[in-house]
Amino acid sequence: MPEPSLSIQPAGAAHLPALLGLLEGLFSLESDFAFDAAKAERGLRLLLERGDALVLVAEVGAEAVGLCSVQTLISTAEGGPVGLVEDVVVAPAWRGASVGRRLLLAAEHWASERGLTRLQLLADSGNAPALAFYHRMGWSDTQLVCKRRMLQR
Numbered sequence: 265m266p267e268p269s270l271s272i273q274p275a276g277a278a279h280l281p282a283l284l285g286l287l288e289g290l291f292s293l294e295s296d297f298a299f300d301a302a303k304a305e306r307g308l309r310l311l312l313e314r315g316d317a318l319v320l321v322a323e324v325g326a327e328a329v330g331l332c333s334v335q336t337l338i339s340t341a342e343g344g345p346v347g348l349v350e351d352v353v354v355a356p357a358w359r360g361a362s363v364g365r366r367l368l369l370a371a372e373h374w375a376s377e378r379g380l381t382r383l384q385l386l387a388d389s390g391n392a393p394a395l396a397f398y399h400r401m402g403w404s405d406t407q408l409v410c411k412r413r414m415l416q417r
């Protein structure tokens with residue numbers, strides 16, 4: 265029987281359990297974030313409900329092997345909508361097989377089609393493989409530093 269091929273499509277609620285597994289793997293690599301399944305699910309559901317955001321899932325057959333999300337912001341520098349790529353992760357067994365490339369290109373295509381003029385993302389400064397991946401994908405470095413202040417609920 266032929267191997268099932270890779271598909272990239274917008275995720276739905278049925279993908280949530282698999283997406284949470286992928287997110288847990290991603291957060292374990294990022295020292296600024298701790299994985300909380302309830303918060304991650306709430307965040308994913310909010311993204312799925314928004315008309316100006318995209319959650320992409322990469323699947324091989326019925327197996328979810330990658331995730332990439334984008335949400336829209338307004339930039340005064342660009343004078344219009346831009347995108348923030350929030351989560352990019354490929355299951356360990358599938359890394360190096362162009363899944364990340366396909367996800368990121370699909371996210372870029374979605375953003376271009378919607379008139380977004382720039383995408384940005386945050387990456388852990390110690391995540392050399394991810395930095396090499398973004399460089400290879402044509403993303404440039406900036407002089408920006410991410411600052412954070414947590415607010416009381």
Ligand SMILES: CC(C)(COP(=O)(O)OP(=O)(O)OC[C@H]1O[C@@H](n2cnc3c(N)ncnc32)[C@H](O)[C@@H]1OP(=O)(O)O)[C@@H](O)C(=O)NCCC(=O)NCCS
Pocket residue numbers: 290293352353354355358359360361362363364365366386387388391392393394396397398400401
């Ligand atoms: C980073 C990540 C998303 C890349 O996805 P991937 O499917 O492994 O990458 P691809 O196979 O699509 O690679 C695309 C290009 O990037 C390059 N690349 C990917 N990983 C690389 C690495 N570790 N070192 C150097 N180049 C790399 C590939 O060689 C390829 O270039 P090529 O077409 O010239 O060969 C994936 O490795 C991953 O999930 N890592 C853990 C989670 C993570 O760090 N996410 C990013 C958070 S900001």
